[in-house]
Amino acid sequence: MQTFLQLLFSGLALGSIYALVALGFVVIYRSSQVFNFAHGEFVMLGAFLMISLVRGGVWWIVALLITMVVTGAVGMGVERSVLRPMIGRPVFVTVIVTIFVGALMRVAINLIWGGTERGMPTPWDNTGVMEILGARVLFNSVAAIVATAVVLIGFYLLFQRSRIGVGMRATASDQEVALGLGIPVGRVFGFSWFLAGSLAALAGVFLGMFPRIVDGNIWLIALVAFPAVLIGGLESPLGAVIGGFALGVVQLLAQGYVNPLLGTFGNNFHQVFPYVVMIGFLMFKPYGLFGTHEVERV
Amino acid sequence: MLEINNLEVVYNKVILVLRGISLTIEDGQIVAFLGSNGAGKTTLLRAITGLLDIHNGDVTKGTGSYDGKPLFGPDPDAIVRRGISHVMERRRIFADLTVEENLRSGAFTRRDAGIKDDLEAQYERFPVLGERRNRTAGYLSGGEQQMLAVARAMMARPKMLLMDEPTLGLAPRLVEEVAQVIKDLNAEGIGVLLVEQNASVALQIADHGYILETGKVVHDGPAEQLREDEDVKEFYLGVGGDGRRNYREVKHYRRRKRWLS
Numbered sequence: 001m002q003t004f005l006q007l008l009f010s011g012l013a014l015g016s017i018y019a020l021v022a023l024g025f026v027v028i029y030r031s032s033q034v035f036n037f038a039h040g041e042f043v044m045l046g047a048f049l050m051i052s053l054v055r056g057g058v059w060w061i062v063a064l065l066i067t068m069v070v071t072g073a074v075g076m077g078v079e080r081s082v083l084r085p086m087i088g089r090p091v092f093v094t095v096i097v098t099i100f101v102g103a104l105m106r107v108a109i110n111l112i113w114g115g116t117e118r119g120m121p122t123p124w125d126n127t128g129v130m131e132i133l134g135a136r137v138l139f140n141s142v143a144a145i146v147a148t149a150v151v152l153i154g155f156y157l158l159f160q161r162s163r164i165g166v167g168m169r170a171t172a173s174d175q176e177v178a179l180g181l182g183i184p185v186g187r188v189f190g191f192s193w194f195l196a197g198s199l200a201a202l203a204g205v206f207l208g209m210f211p212r213i214v215d216g217n218i219w220l221i222a223l224v225a226f227p228a229v230l231i232g233g234l235e236s237p238l239g240a241v242i243g244g245f246a247l248g249v250v251q252l253l254a255q256g257y258v259n260p261l262l263g264t265f266g267n268n269f270h271q272v273f274p275y276v277v278m279i280g281f282l283m284f285k286p287y288g289l290f291g292t293h294e295v296e297r298v
Numbered sequence: 299m300l301e302i303n304n305l306e307v308v309y310n311k312v313i314l315v316l317r318g319i320s321l322t323i324e325d326g327q328i329v330a331f332l333g334s335n336g337a338g339k340t341t342l343l344r345a346i347t348g349l350l351d352i353h354n355g356d357v358t359k360g361t362g363s364y365d366g367k368p369l370f371g372p373d374p375d376a377i378v379r380r381g382i383s384h385v386m387e388r389r390r391i392f393a394d395l396t397v398e399e400n401l402r403s404g405a406f407t408r409r410d411a412g413i414k415d416d417l418e419a420q421y422e423r424f425p426v427l428g429e430r431r432n433r434t435a436g437y438l439s440g441g442e443q444q445m446l447a448v449a450r451a452m453m454a455r456p457k458m459l460l461m462d463e464p465t466l467g468l469a470p471r472l473v474e475e476v477a478q479v480i481k482d483l484n485a486e487g488i489g490v491l492l493v494e495q496n497a498s499v500a501l502q503i504a505d506h507g508y509i510l511e512t513g514k515v516v517h518d519g520p521a522e523q524l525r526e527d528e529d530v531k532e533f534y535l536g537v538g539g540d541g542r543r544n545y546r547e548v549k550h551y552r553r554r555k556r557w558l559s
């Protein structure tokens with residue numbers, strides 16, 4: 001039981017990172033039908049920026065806010081300069097473009113920071129643990145889960161209740177009508193990229209705490225989180241969040257219970273397991289949990 | 299007043315769809331645009347509200363003005379702010395938003411405190427919408443969706459409504475209801491540019507009518523005059539028609555007959 005709880009909490013912590021990444025991906029896809037294959041690079045940018053700011057003496061929480069805002073602004077800039085002119089082009093073209101943008105960002109980040117490993121600073125003891133229900137949970141995990149929960153609630157309120165949220169959903173629902181009503185669709189796209197960028201940055205900060213290092217490969221997280229997006233359904237923010245948490249939990253449970261059964265072959269089984277789950281899942285629900293909720297009266 | 303002179307619109311740089319349209323709409327009038335499929339009615343509305351761009355269409359000639367200021371700029375939201383709202387063909391409500399969210403999206407250009415009152419005003423005008431304010435709009439009936447589309451446009455507080463075939467696909471009783479709504483709005487001082495294929499309803503409520511064919515105005519006049527016009531009757535009102543293909547041909551045929559006799 002204790003092992004299970006321990007795995008569950010670690011899984012939720014990892015899952016909160018997947019959820020943030022997956023949510024950003026969905027926010028962009030929903031508003032502008034762009035598969036953002038540069039998403040992992042925003043995670044990377046967030047992680048490196050945060051480390052530099054904190055090392056430069058900025059108070060941790062302020063550094064986090066600056067990191068999120070700056071990364072978001074970079075996202076907005078990418079949308080405005082690269083993707084806005086591509087509106088109406090085939091999905092395939094925008095995919096290639098975002099892959100290219102990602103590669104460029106990687107090069108730029110490596111140029112600025114060098115690809116070397118470094119630790120993510122935390123204001124708490126980053127090896128510290130606390131007991132929850134008898135399970136020993138890292139402070140890092142608790143912080144990741146709490147911060148993600150707060151941000152997700154904020155996102156929910158923004159998306160469901162606010163003026164810009166209604167504008168975003170209206171734009172996703174029918175772009176031409178949204179334009180016709182005077183909703184500045186271009187600004188909605190920009191705002192979506194801003195949100196996605198800052199969510200990715202937050203994910204990067206917490207991701208940097210788990211192996212407790214940040215290196216040039218951290219962007220690969222986006223590929224790992226991708227099953228969460230497909231399981232949740234490409235256009236559903238709620239699906240992305242549920243998919244993200246589920247993915248993290250399933251992955252850690254697999255690591256804890258399935259890997260040992262497989263002997264040496266099993267060492268890294270948990271890393272492919274999410275893909276196995278995803279493929280199995282998509283066989284039964286090809287549009288994911290909350291895909292195709294096309295509302296239509298029959 | 300809305301005025302358009304010699305408007306030409308081209309899609310995809312090559313397809314000429316409007317070939318020199320001129321029109322005038324006085325404030326507070328209902329003006330009907332009649333024409334068969336593909337005549338260019340929707341295109342005319344898109345040109346006014348700045349929605350040609352996303353269809354890869356361009357205004358290649360002509361001028362337009364509304365309240366003395368030029369039309370055909372690139373920003374649809376600027377037009378909405380100037381008081382022109384567009385109710386699109388086939389209703390096009392946001393199906394996965396609630397009724398109330400649909401209405402709020404219609405007020406996106408506004409930031410004043412009157413939005414709440416205007417919501418209530420719409421619910422008063424359309425009680426069914428009030429009863430269903432928290433329902434997902436996609437589950438409303440066709441008639442209710444049309445009302446929602448009108449109410450959503452009204453949330454921008456327009457001075458003029460452009461309505462694209464609002465009676466399309468509605469049962470006769472609902473057609474009457476929509477016509478009544480248009481009359482009521484007009485009585486409150488709102489100008490209406492009404493695009494319709496249902497000519498008899500449109501000419502009943504309109505002050506003035508234009509007949510559009512393949513991108514040209516082929517005839518226009520006061521609505522009561524058009525209602526009595528033999529050619530219009532024959533082709534658009536389905537009175538005594540004998541299957542001729544379009545208004546211009548009828549006209550041409552008559553002219554020839556007159557010459558011959």
Ligand SMILES: Nc1ncnc2c1ncn2[C@@H]1O[C@H](COP(=O)(O)OP(=O)(O)OP(=O)(O)O)[C@@H](O)[C@H]1O
Pocket residue numbers: 309310313315333334335336337338339340341342353354387495
């Ligand atoms: N996006 C577009 N690209 C190219 N051609 C278009 C486009 N939209 C409309 N057209 C063409 O322009 C012409 C006029 O179309 P429009 O939709 O304005 O007609 P309409 O009078 O509204 O017809 P309907 O009564 O069927 O709605 C048609 O020949 C149509 O094929």
Ligand SMILES: [Mg+2]
Pocket residue numbers: 339340341387462
């Ligand atoms: Mg049309």
